[in-house]
Amino acid sequence: MASLFQSIGQRTLFSLEPERAHGLSIMALRSGIVPACATPGDPALRINVAGLDFPNPLGMAAGYDKNAEVPDALLKLGFGFAEVGTLTPLRQSGNPKPRIFRLVQDRAVINRLGFNNEGHEAAFRRLSERSGKRGIIGVNIGANKDSPDRIADYVAGIRRFAGVASYFAVNISSPNTPGLRDLQTRDSLKELLGRVLAERDRQQGSKRPVFLKIAPDLPEASLDDIAAELALHPLDGLVVSNTTLSRSGLINQLEQRETGGLSGAPLFERSTIVLAKMRQRVGADLPIIGVGGIDSAETALAKIRAGADLVQLYTGMIYKGPGIAAEIVKGLSKQMKREAVANISGLRDLDTADWAARPLLA
Known part of the structure; x- marks a missing residue:
């Protein structure tokens, strides 16, 4: 299906303005026009992470389904889980268009959307309507651009979605909200984690896992600071990483001048190095979701070998179409058989030392 999309549908889709094309893809999934992609359950791909049982380790990253409109449709494409958002307490329009x-040529995207979304209440209504349905749906939470207390916005996200989220991803690493990445500094991170986890623990019922999503542009000292704070707080995991501000090595000479976060193939090496370095810093027990440049079973496996328990993609689907999830899941199953590995978790960390030894990219 992915090859069919590339040969027939991509030219038509790419003739549209990117944000318009994205909106149409959401409409297509919501309407059922996009067929489900059956992926036979493979016990070798099942994995328990942060107390959650994932049918396979491949997820849809935040940023695609910003308003929780099509999480179940994404699961039907073959994803083992889907992450909605980023969601802010109040509706906001984001940055001026064009912004994608x-x-x-680089199989990449630059976006400066700026957390455009319909706000907590609209997403909460949609997620409440899927009550009783199976499937792991994460909720990625953020802060409004003009919020007087951004940490309070994250606390509000925990409070609002505690009953409908399978897990939370605390997004403090988007480059498109001025000053947001400052929350990654140690003092700010200490306050953030303290308040967010306290709110999570106050909620009734089972405690929802909380993951922290970090940037790929951090220096070694900042990675040290983050790891030190994680050791002091009962965080459930990391998401490594968000988009990058770097434009190193790009072929495209025109669009690379645009401001915003870069995602896609050029992010793979940078994000995987940071992933491996964080795995070494946090130890073997803390779960990590690897994101950045995944567009094949090979790149997904490389993330796992570098230290990821789970992986996510988004930009890869832009270039390979909705069949990419099923294609990767089938590829992972074949690799498990070739390597005679009982479970995909057995491949984690095999290449961590090699990736972590590489210098952080400028």
Whole structure:
């Protein structure tokens, strides 16, 4: 299906302005036009992470289904889980358009959306309507651009979605909200984690896992600070990483001048190095979701070998179409058989030392 999309559908889709194309893809999934992609359950791909049982380790990253409109449709494409958002307490329009740019030669995207979303209440209504349905749906939470207390916005996200989220991803690493990445500094992170986890623990019922999503542009000292704070707080995991501000090595000479976060193939090496370095810092027990540049079973496996328990993609689907999830899951199953590995978790960390030894990219 992915190859069919590339040969027939991509030219038509790419003739549309990127944000318009994205909106149409959401409409297509919501309407059922996009067929489900059956992926036979493979016990070798099942994995328990942070107390959650994932049918396979491949997820849809935040940023695609910003308003929780199509999480179940995404699961039907073959994803083992889907993450909605980023969601802010109040509706906000984001940055001025145009704000999404394709770099086709680089298989990349630059976006400066700025947490455009309909706010907590609209997403909460949609997620409440899927009550009783199976499937792991994470909720990625953020802060409004003009909030007087951004940490309070994250606390509000925990409070609002505690009953409908399978897990939370605390997004403090988007480059498109001025000052947001400052929350990654040690003093700010200490306050953030303290308040967010306290709110999570106050909620009735089972405690929802909380993951922290970090940037790929951090220096070694900042990675040390983050790891030190994680050791002091009962966080459930990391998401490594968000988009990058770097434009190193790009072929495209026009769109690369646009401001915003870069995602896609050029992010793979940078994000995987940071992933491995964080795995070494936090130890073997803390779960990590690896994100950045995944577009094949090979790149997904590379993330796992570098230290990821789970992986996510988004930009890869832009270039390979909705069949990419099923394609990767089938590829992972074949690799398990070739390597005679009982479970995919057995491949984690095999290449961590090699990736972690590489210098952080400028």
